[in-house]
Amino acid sequence: MHKVTWRRCAPLSALAKFHAARGPSCQKSALKNTPADVLEMPPCSFTPQEYKGMSKERMMEIRRRNCHPMTMKVTYYKKPVFIHQGHMQWLWDVDGRRYLDLFAGVATVSVGHCHPKVTAAAERQLKMLVHTTNIYVYPPIHEYCEKLASNFPEPLKVVYLTNSGSEANDLAMCMARLYTGNFDIITFRGSYHGGSPQTMGLTSLADYKYPVGIGLGCTNTMCPDVFRGPWGGGHCRDSPVQTTRECNCAQGYCEANEEYIEQLKQTLLTSVSSRIAAFFAEPIQGVGGAVQYPKNFLKEAYKLVRERGGVCIADEVQTGFGRTGSHFWGFQGHDVLPDIVTLAKGIGNGFPMGAVVTTREIADAFTRGVHFNTFGGNPLACSIASSVIDTIKEEGTQQNSLEVGTYLMTELAKLRNKYEIIGDVRGKGLQIGVEMVQDKASRAPLSPQDMLAIFEDIKDMGILIGKGGIYGQTFRIKPPMCITMDDAHFFLSVFNKSIQNYMEKR
Template sequence: MPPCSFKPEEYKGMSKEQMMEIRKQNCNPMTMKITYYKKPVFIHQGYMQWLWDVDGKRYLDLFAGVATVSVGHCHPKVTAVIQKQLKKLWHTTNIYIHPELHEYCDKLASYLPDPLKVIYLTNSGSEANELAMLMARLHTGNFDIITFRGSYHGGSQQTVGLTANSSYKFPIATSSGCIHTMCPDVFRGPWGGSYCRDSPVQTIRQCSCAQGACIANKHYIEQLEETFATSAPSQIAAFFGEPIQGMGGAVQYPKNYLKEAYKLVRQRGGICIADEVQTGFGRTGSHFWGFQGHDVIPDMVTMAKGIGNGFPVRAVVTTQEIAASFVKASHFNTFGGNPLACAVASSVLDTIREDSTQHNSLHVGTYLMTQMAELRDKYEIIGDVRGKGLQIGVEMVKDKGSREPLPPEAMSEILEDIKDMGVLIGKGGVYGQTFRIQPLMCITREDVDFFLAVFNKAISGYTDRK
């Protein structure tokens, strides 16, 4: 494991047994279900890309609290800003005018292209996406919203309607008017080839397209057109799309898909919404926002997770025209624009720039993906490696020929081994078949080499046992 000079505090809190009993008796019971491991990880402290458990064991964090801690655990620059603001003002309502809110909104707007300049601050990604749904419907006068199968856009009753993954669906009525179209997945979907996506690593599927053409893109756009023809009214409110699916397993689309989809949506009166909850703030490396990699400008952008490096601040950004439609009733958020949250989020933007984390995401992420592709070629059960920057998915299969998902028990076995060797990663995908690697954007090539050795050993050990 790469060296680390930081010394964590000695843990002197409650026992593991006490924590598990409280988790069982007093915490949301879902927390018992989503504990990844047979032997859970009890986290005590974090610093930059590292986490320590209550026993003092160190872990390399390549999941970042689900792509949320962007610049580093307890980053000194952000921590200093938090401490300074805590001594000055924790909270006041945005009925009053305070500098932190306005300084941050001005700064965030400078990172977005025209005409995306009007900012609404919220507390969660689900709230941001639900607010975007409401604004889209008010502005267009239409109701139906299109999104991809396999998508995840939140856990509130409205956003669960947008979400198209049965793992997050409850047997109750959720938001009506949400229509799910085929996800243009060039690895698992019916069409795809070896030149489809904007990624340093392509699929192993063969491609027979003529230069400048993409048969897969053509067919997936036809599926979207069929959705319009069969499942949606003639006029729609919006199209929601992540530039790269997050919970869906880092799924990428053909290069021109979003550009053509946006055109079709706008022809039907809808607005285009980019869900940048996981892809924003430089994570994809080549651009600050994931939508920029598709050469499109959405009408609205929702953002969360990395915006506050783990602090609860989120946002919706839109145009003056759409914002003007949102004054037919009062909208108020008690904590939206909280001075402490704004100070933290402003510091995160400064740290991304000062630490060159976007540049690091591009170069370290590209190195990680290209090295992972070599492991894909080595092992039959690694079906696909994909992504951009530090938004990476590794799809596991029974064999490359069938592309049938590796079973959940096998995924859990490999994940447990990786954890026991000192690395934390995630998993996702419709069938839980994809390892999600979304590190803190401060990781190094030395960290990557350590992870590659761990991952290789875990896969080798699994295949030897089978």
């Protein structure tokens, strides 16, 4: 087993210069007993506060007794991580151990935990005005709506603020139905668009479904997954890394795209009425496992939907605000213009917030009744969200996502070529999925037990990542967009070691 050497890269951007200016390293909080052939955890100059609160045993007792049992069901890891404090891409547990956070609270912490600029904006607003509602006129909501709208192309210039992505998608469903006068809405299999009563119809993963009559009028069509689906090749998707499936398509033609479009046509012919309300799609599926579609699929799908009276909705809850690197919004990478865009997660760097951005005509249709949201557009939320956009622009966060994310994917592809159980590597920027399989020939998903073994091992070596996919077979890498190339090197060495450890135990 060869020794991996430590190397430090030159700064990439204004964001890298920010990290370099943080001062000397403070290593005492890093995890100990790092294997000899794994890189040392990159330095961090921030010193967390000593934890003096409730014991871990007491927290788990309360979690079992007073928190809803669903909280226990979704708790990550057999040995849970007890988080105490965060700073940029780092988290510390109550014992003072440091972790590199590559999941960002489920792709939510966009510019970094407790980012100094965002924290300062929150503190200023806390001293001025914590809450009022949009029944009054106050500066933060107008300043933010104008700033957010300025980052969208015409005619997407009208903003409605909510508290979450589920709320935003719920509202988008209602707007689409009111505007079109139609009812049926189409989403992909494997999609996740929220857990509210209406959005559960959009969500197409069995684990999130309940046997009750909610989410009516939603139909799921085949997801154009060029790795796991029946069609796909080596040139299909807009990603630094393609599948290893063979492709004999002529230049400028994609057979997989044609086949998946035909599946959508069949859904339109057989499963919905002749006039529909909307088509929902994430530019890259999030919970579904960072699934990417053929390059022209959304463009052709949007045309079919509009021919049937429907509007096209881009769920940017996970892909928005520069996470895909090449563009500020994920839909721009598909060369399409949606009628409605929904936002959340990274919009507030972890502060609860969501938004619907649409056209004037669609927005006007929603005024036939009265809709009111007590906390939507809260001045504190707007001030925080405004500072997030400023930080992304000032620190080159989007470019950092492109550079570090592309490097990560190309290096992960080398590990895919090395190990039989890594079936696919995909994504754009820092929206990355690594799909694990039993073997490359069958593409059968790696078992939940085996996934958990690797997952726990990565955590024990100091890195937190996520999981997703219909079978829970995909590792999700969606870190705060401030991570550095050194962090990428550290993750790659840990991930490589975790696969080695698993293979030795098979």
